[in-house]
Amino acid sequence: MSTPGIGVLPRLVLLTDRSLLPLGRSLRSALEECADAGLTHVVVRELDLSDAQRADLVDHLAALGLVVVAARRSIRGAVGVHLAAHQSAASGSWGRSCHSAADVRRAASDGASWVTLSPFGATESKPGHGPPLSREQFTGHDIPVLALGGVTTANAADARAAGAYGVAVMGSVLRATEPAAVVVDLLRAVAP
Numbered sequence: 001m002s003t004p005g006i007g008v009l010p011r012l013v014l015l016t017d018r019s020l021l022p023l024g025r026s027l028r029s030a031l032e033e034c035a036d037a038g039l040t041h042v043v044v045r046e047l048d049l050s051d052a053q054r055a056d057l058v059d060h061l062a063a064l065g066l067v068v069v070a071a072r073r074s075i076r077g078a079v080g081v082h083l084a085a086h087q088s089a090a091s092g093s094w095g096r097s098c099h100s101a102a103d104v105r106r107a108a109s110d111g112a113s114w115v116t117l118s119p120f121g122a123t124e125s126k127p128g129h130g131p132p133l134s135r136e137q138f139t140g141h142d143i144p145v146l147a148l149g150g151v152t153t154a155n156a157a158d159a160r161a162a163g164a165y166g167v168a169v170m171g172s173v174l175r176a177t178e179p180a181a182v183v184v185d186l187l188r189a190v191a192p
Helices: 027-036 051-063 101-110 156-161 179-190
Strands: 012-015 041-044 067-071 080-083 094-098 114-117 145-148 166-169
Touching: 012 179, 027 051, 027 179, 041 051, 051 067, 094 101, 094 145, 101 114, 156 166, 156 179, 166 179
Parallel strands: 012 041, 012 166, 041 067, 067 080, 080 094, 094 114, 114 145, 145 166
Antiparallel strands: none
């Protein structure tokens, strides 16, 4: 499925949060390994960095061949933006965080190209966030839905079976000692 600016939306998208990385691992090196393993799209969060620092990170990731989307606000070099649930529609290619099927329908009517829908499962990144949504929430939408929250190699195929177009992950990759191996397993699990 093609979305403006982003190209073909992949079945796997990684959201960044360098605070999840094992001690001593850099975000850049982890993402380089993930790109080598087949990851194609990244949503750069890192909202504590200055715009200049985030733009530098986006430039580095784009040089690796990754398609980069900025989180919450546009940043130089990013091809789109992934908005928080409460944010208004943006121009260009954009997606939105959603937490119910009604949120997905609202994002679609606002012009979103894609959404993340969470939580799919229990998540270490946001303890107490939930409970997980019923599987019915992930199916029957007019735009691609990426299951987010608690997605692992063990349940990524379940997200696709529930009707999600693909998955968006953070902790399962960034906490891993071998993030590239996790990316390979996730790509296998969500392949059409």
